Amino acid sequence: MTKSVVLLSGGMDSATVLAIAQQEQQDCYALSFDYGQRHSAELNAAREIAESAGVLEHRVINIDIGQLGGSALTDEAIDVPAAGSHGIPVTYVPARNTIFLSYALAWAEVLNADRIYNGVNAVDYSGYPDCRPEYVDAFQTMANLATKRGVEGDPIQILSPLIQLSKSDIVTLGSGLGVDYSLTVSCYSAAAGGEACGECDACDLRRKGFEDACLPDPTRYI
C-alpha cells in the first residue's frame, strides 16, 4: 500500500476518483475545502463519502478564496445561471484548481505520499481553463520543480483518471466500483440537505450522465 491524497469535493467525480484510488490499493487521505461556496451541502456530502469509504484521514481546510470574489459560486452578487451558457462560465472560480492542487501538494509532501488523485474532467466542463489536460500536465511539471520529492528524483504523481471521460462513462465506472451516488451533491444551488435545483448546468450534466449510462438516478430534487 502506498499513500495518496485524494481531492474530495462531495460531487460525483471526486467520489468516483476516491473509489478508483482505493481499487488501486492506495491508503487514502481525503482533502476538501471550505471556500465560501454557496452549496455547503457539498462539504457535508464529502464528509459522508469519506466516512463511508473508510479513508485514513479527512481534512477540510478553510481557504477563504470567497473573499476574493469573482465567481457565482462564491459571490452572492453574481447569479448562478440556468443551463446552456457558453464560453467560460460565471461559475468559474479564479485559480480554484491551482489552489486545490497546491494544498494537495503540500499535504502530500508532509505525508510523504506518492500520488495525488483529482477529479478534473475536460469533457463536460470544457469551459473551465483549469480542467484541461495541458493544464494538469503543466501543474505536474511545476510541482516536480517545487518539491523536495521532485528535486530528489521521485516526484509526487498527479493523477486525473477522469480527465477524458464523459459524465456517463464516470457514472458507469463508479457504479461498477460500488460508489453510492446518493451521497454525492452536484447542484450549484443545492439546499442544506443536499436536494438539487434541477435547473443549473451541474444538475443538467448529472441528469444526462445517468440517462446516457442507463442507470437509475438517485438525485433528490427540491
Added chain:
Amino acid sequence: MTKSVVLLSGGMDSATVLAIAQQEQQDCYALSFDYGQRHSAELNAAREIAESAGVLEHRVINIDIGQLGGSALTDEAIDVPAAGSHGIPVTYVPARNTIFLSYALAWAEVLNADRIYNGVNAVDYSGYPDCRPEYVDAFQTMANLATKRGVEGDPIQILSPLIQLSKSDIVTLGSGLGVDYSLTVSCYSAAAGGEACGECDACDLRRKGFEDACLPDPTRYI
C-alpha cells in the same frame, strides 16, 4: 498605470519588490498570508510596509497551512536551526510558494491585474526548491493555461525581479528606492515587537547583506 498584485511577507525582499513595482508605475495590491508562522511579527511588519507605501489595498488571507505541519516555521515540534545548515532546510514549508502564487493568481484574475510581483530569490535561499528560476518559469506556464486571461492570449505576468540578486544587491537596490528596512522583519524567531534573534539563517543572511553593501543595518536585536 496598470494593476499589480504584490506578495508582501514583511521581510526585506518583498518590501524591495513593492518599491520596484511602484517605481514601475504599478497600482499595487499587496497580499500577505497568515499561515500559522511562528514569526507573526512579520505580518505586523507587512501591514506597516503596506501602509507606508500607500498601496491601494492590503489583504491578509488566513491559509492555515500550519495545520499540515512539516516545517520548523509552522510546526512547534521542529526546532528552528542555527545558521550554517546544508541541503533543503527544515524551515522549508511544503509547497509554500506554490500556494502563495496561486492565491496571487486568483486575486489578479479577479482584479484584472496585469502582473504579479514576488520576492523569490535563488541566491541566498538556494536550498528551497521553489525559489529557483526554473520553478517560477514552470509556474508561469501553468498559470497561462489555468486562467481566463491566459486562454484569451493576454496572460498575467509573474515577475521575480530579485531572483538572481544577492542579499547585498537587494539592500543596495532597495536603499536607492527609499525602502525603510527598519520596518522589515527577517528573523525566523522574531519577538512580537520584531526584534531579531541574531542567530538563525535568516538573521545571518540579513546581517551579511548590510555588511557587504556597506550600509548601516537598522535591525533591532533581542
